[in-house]
Amino acid sequence: IPFVWDEFLKDAQQEFAKQSKKYKADLTKHKKDLEEWKERHPEAIEEATSTRKVTFKGVPPVSTGHAPKKRKLGDDNNTRPVAPDPPGNRMHKDEPELLFCLATSLKLLLGRSLDDASLTRSLQLLREYLLKYREVYGEGAMKPNHHWVVHTPDQVRDFGPVYCFWLFLVERLNKTLKDYNTNNHSGGELEITLMRTFYREVRIRDMVSLYISGASCNIAHNL
Template identity: 30%
Template structure:
């Protein structure tokens, strides 16, 4: 099994598969480890979650010793008790685990050497040249080539970047603020807020098209909730904000290295998501399937503003069984009627969801 397989087994499959296989005391202890891993594998973490993780791991290791004997405690399990200090020193495990490091082994095997210098020198020279060239073009040359996008595109391709990202004010991008948009449903998200660079790069080659009447009406409703004076293309109101019907659709996007797919993709795996909403004063996570992602430009005060959305169809839910301990939920296999919540800013995507058929 690869590291990804182990992660899927631990976080997704094991809680459900082991439910009737382990005695309750053993399963409850294993779930403490699963809950801790689900926090540790996130791309961002807050201090309260560090406290929770440290408590769960201490309880897990201590219980393992009483259930299976002290001889079962391995060096890795001892290492669990030092993760709190490690995260406080070096941030999330996501930022320094070895997956990225090990991927470079593949690059090293394919690197060409000149048979004159040592391999290490040749590899590092090529690596530094490539990364340095891209930084040099972005910081020094791009401003000199303003208004000449074709020439800039050629230079970026030579330096190893396949597409020119849309010019958004990345000086305003803040990863902490971006993470808060998906975790706090009380924040009013428009869809034009700054995005991570990898997300912008993943939305550079789409299909330009027009919305049907229903989808266009829902988009119009979303804008009217956030801007004053937005009118449709059927109205003639000079001096106000016109919502045009041209959009650019995408099959998938990338957020913090995670690929999110849609119903337009060849496979629907990875197209199911959850987002947080306020319902009767409570925060609830709702599950749906992304039909497609799209970009729409709205001219506000004579300035074109790019907005990034997912068109989501949300699943029905009824008063059914919820497997709270295992992190599983039961949803009906039918969609609700599309409404303005179907227009979801990509900033509000909370997580992906694994779907499996269950029940009659």
């Protein structure tokens, strides 16, 4: 992974700098266009201001007497200018460190046997990852999962390795049931269809397993 960043980081930074320069120019133009649009459409500003007024006891705001103009087809002057989207940096110099912190922490947490030192170290790496993540991407990029993951070491202490309580097996079964053809059954027929299909697949697997084990025994007997 560091080799990828060493190879392409410079180009990515140059591309981001070019996009940022263009974004600043587009943003300046947008502000100018927006001011000109406001001068041409003062009624839109008054309407927006009136809708923000606080009313009491259900009393509606006082009408300004200006009705919004209908937009004519092909008249771009009536369209409110849209601000340009800020550029995104596709590669950051600190991302390899972030990835290694997260990967090392997950490697420790996914162990089949863990001690308290491993859990403490994994939590330390998770915190380093999250703090650096916030520094690199900003608080707006943080998600609830970033908070929930720091409770994983405590859950391992309470319930054992993650293989004892994670839900991957349940989710896999849900995916299996979801892929069955239910023929638009409803009113109780859907459950029967799912059960019959699942039971049929279980029997097929058993038959294949018995055949393979029997064939292996015959081969061993002939030898």
